[in-house]
Amino acid sequence: MTPAARAQAAIELLDAIVAAAAGGGAAADTLIARFFKTRRYAGSKDRRAVRELVYAAIRRAGERPASGRAALLGLAADDTLVAAAFDGSPHGPAPIEADEVPASAGTAPAWLVEALGETLAADELPHLLARAPLDLRVNRLKTDRARVLAALPEAVAGAHAADAVRLPEGLAVEALPIWADGWIEIQDEGSQLIAEACRAAPGTTVIDLCAGAGGKTLALAAAMADRGRLIACDTDRARLSRLAPRAVRAGATIVGTRLLDPGREAAALDDLAGGAAVVLVDAPCSGTGTWRRNPEARWRLTPQRIARLVNTQARLMDVAAALVAPGGALVYAVCSLLAAEGQAQAEAFLARAPGWSAEDPFAAGRPHGPGRLLTPAHDRTDGFFVARFTRPC
Missing domain, CATH: 3.30.70.1170 (Sun protein; domain 3)
Incomplete structure (x- = not known):
């Protein structure tokens, strides 16, 4: 592929990614994989070059652009080699017109930047879009x-x-x-720290309430030395089904799974009430801490969506609290850097859970305010908020 053909391929992909972000469609990496599956003529160097163009354009555009062409024009404004690819050749994009408006540069939409300013310093924001290790x-x-x-x-x-x-x-x-x-x-190191915050011990009962495909579940199984009872729950059948083969490869035999109905989780877990040494709630969230891996995710967020997520998080914490045994722990985590999903959520839980207390999730026995924040700039991990609460005996 010529540089112009690569640029045109990037525009086509960016069009699909912009549309998916607007309509709740597939993630960028999924769309890229589908794109090249039907274009066998593209060699590995071509695929890599197109992918790099796509992600560079996504990272640069703070607001969701009007089109894939606008997104790549934004990149062309800063890169003469990209600009030269708009050459009007048979397989390349049309030349740049004087009145065309490129996508604006920025970290995120203005309202999100303002919200992130409650927890992050301004010089930390660029790190949210750096390449992830x-x-x-x-x-x-x-x-x-x-x-x-x-x-x-x-x-x-x-x-x-x-x-x-x-x-x-x-x-x-x-x-x-x-x-x-x-x-x-x-597994990102920050995600591993969440599993460590559970302090799951061999021979106990542990519940991973929002297990997904089971990355943290497998870390908990290892911490438990594969002894005890470990129950992975989720409302997404497809994601949860990926756990079983992963557990076999990992040698984890204590993992059981439960598929839950959204909004009716408590009824499905009634037999476990008050019996778990640890319940982990890795709750659905905005994903603002994972933009290094999914930079287009910031184009999908709205204040209304975050409000719905906050309500879901609070409900899941209450479901989890009923499962914790006296003296046991509830670990709450979100891959978010927004105060509404982190510290404010933890403070609200303590206000409605008499007798519960917060401790440092990363230092056993040490009293601590409600939660700790991990950031790409400070900790070189994905962004996470983690809190550990203990139930009175």
Whole structure:
């Protein structure tokens, strides 16, 4: 593909991504995979170059652009090589017209930038759209970090989580023999810290209330040394179905699953009331802490959507609280950097849960305000809010 053909492919992809963001469609990485599945003529270098153009244009445009062409024009305004690709050639985009309006540059829509300013300093905002590192979690059911580091000379130990390993971007992890053998899982170090905050002990009952595909569930199984009872719940059948084969590869045998009906979770979990040592609520959220991986996600957000998410989060915390045994813990986490989904949510829970107390999620036994914030700028992880609450005995 010529540079112009790559630019045109990027515009077509950006058109699809803009439309999906407006209408609640598939994520950018899914759309890119579909695009190239039907275009076998594109070689690996072409696919990589188009993908880089697409993500560079997405990261630059704070507001959702009017079109894919507007998004790439924004990139062309800063890059003469991209601008030169608008050459009108048979497979390339039409030349740039003097009156065309490129997408505006920015971190996010203005209302979101203002909301993020409640928790982040202005100089932290650019880090939300930087390239994310590649983190692995060592599966201690099968090995330890020293052996994984020996097997991956380019890897370094994570700075925070006990089982974290960081690698150069672009490594094909799933092609590694140690991945096939279940030694490692792809998991951001911040996500690993959430599992650590649960302090799940062998022989106990632990519930992962919003398990999804089970990344944190598998980390909990390893922390429990595969002894006890671990129940992974979710309302998404497709995502939850991906956990079983992952558990087999990881050697985790204690994991059971429950598919829940949205809004009727409590009834399906009634037999577990008051019996769990730990309940993890990794709640549905805005995803503002994961823009490094999904930068187009900021185009999907509205104040109304966040208000609905906040209501769901509060309801799920109350469902989880009823499952915690006396003296047990509720760990609440969101991959969000918005105060409404983090500190305000934690404070509201304490206000309606008499006798419950908050402690530092990363330091056992230490009293702490309601929650801790992990940020890409400060902690070099995805952005997370994590709180740990204990039920009175």
